[in-house]
Amino acid sequence: MLIASLSRPRPKSPWSAIDLRAAPPEGPVAFGDDLRPETLLGAYRQGLYPFPAEGPEHRLINEISYEPEVAAGRVKLLPGSTEPYAVAWCSPDPRPLILVDRARVQRSLRRQLRQGPQWTTTVDVCFERVVRQCRTGRTERWLTDELLAAMVRLHQAGYAHSVEVWEGRELVGGTFGVRVGPVFSADSQFTLRSGAGKVAVVDLTRRLAEAGGTAVDVQYDGDHVRLLGARPVPRAHYLDLLHSPDHGTALKTGPLPARRLAD
Structure with a gap:
């Protein structure tokens, strides 16, 4: 059942709004706290990997450091996050x-x-x-x-x-x-x-x-x-x-x- 549930396409993937062609080459391309296995697998399939913050202090550093990039639309916030800066999603170029x-x-x-x-x-x-x-x-x-x-x-x-x-x-x-x-x-x-x-x-x-x-x-x-x-x-x-x-x-x-x- 677990394999089937992870293999089944999700109708509303959180990664559908991420365009890596326009994403920054360095640093996070998105933030979001969803680490469910199906979300994690979807990220790898799209060329991203997670870098969770270790605790509240690191989440605050993420927010202070990247809020201007998020506000400008260069870094995305995934929908539905309770603690959006808890996990950085990365896809470096090269x-x-x-x-x-x-x-x-x-x-x-x-x-x-x-x-x-x-x-x-x-x-x-x-x-x-x-x-x-x-x-x-x-x-x-x-x-x-x-x-x-x-x-x-x-x-x-x-x-x-x-x-x-x-x-x-x-x-x-x-x-x-x-x-x-x-x-x-x-x-x-x-x-x-x-x-x-x-x-x-x-x-x-x-x-x-x-x-x-x-x-x-x-x-x-x-x-x-x-x-x-x-x-x-x-x-x-x-x-x-x-x-x-x-x-x-x-x-x-x-x-x-x-x-x-x-x-």
Whole structure:
């Protein structure tokens, strides 16, 4: 029933009023406090992702900072929000993507995979545990309880997935996000052993390629994702990829040796 309810088109989508062609390239393109799973999935399908405020102080900062943009119509307020500045919805332009046919494994990481501990990777073995670990120790907790609960429901419905990195029976790294057709939007990652978070992203990219996917959206640009092959692409190109026909299959979930990623 949950999968059916999330798949069914909603007659009045809150995203229907968002035109990303005219949206600002940096910062939020919209605000609204609706984090229901169906709203969340709709956002990813339209090329947006959420960034909740951690508490009242951050909501006030959002309002003070962006009220002029909202008043000018450049940033939208989603209808029906009780606390409209509680969640920022983002869609940066350009968008940092790892195209699966251009993914890289840096030399030092390949060496670590060959010479280091024999790690194993899996998919969807402990989704909620990975999400909780991704927010552990973070001072700005954008992964709020409400967002975590919505992500767990998306996982239960088959839309959100995690990659785990294991050293024996110990979870040492991971990543999670939402798959929309040929694109996987990776929300966060964690590392308890040097390099384990990178291995999770590389493994995700490899499994997505094998499942017929085209790109991993890493959301935030930076040197750490550039080393894995991420490159900024125009938002319009990202949206084209997102809405392109999906001929892929499900990600393989079984355990695989991380050492294969060094080949």
